[in-house]
Amino acid sequence: MIYFLRKVIWMVPGFTVDQYxxxxxxxxxxxxxxxxxxxxxxxxxxxxxxPA
Structure with a gap:
């Protein structure tokens, strides 16, 4: 889960392990x-x- 949340930063903006x-x-x-x-x-x- 941590790897995922670090890669998709828009899912939980400002994600850090310490915070969560x-x-x-x-x-x-x-x-x-x-x-x-x-x-x-x-x-x-x-x-x-x-537009062209």
Missing amino acids: RDRLRQLHDRINDQGPFVAHTTRFLIEARK
Whole structure:
């Protein structure tokens, strides 16, 4: 999760491990207790062109 959040900086602007340590620990504990989680996201491809 940390690698993902560091790569997609627009998902959680200003993400740092120190700032989110407690939430990351909660997620870690949840995964250990309940198994993997599924997350869904929507993406858009926007193509812009200058008028001719």
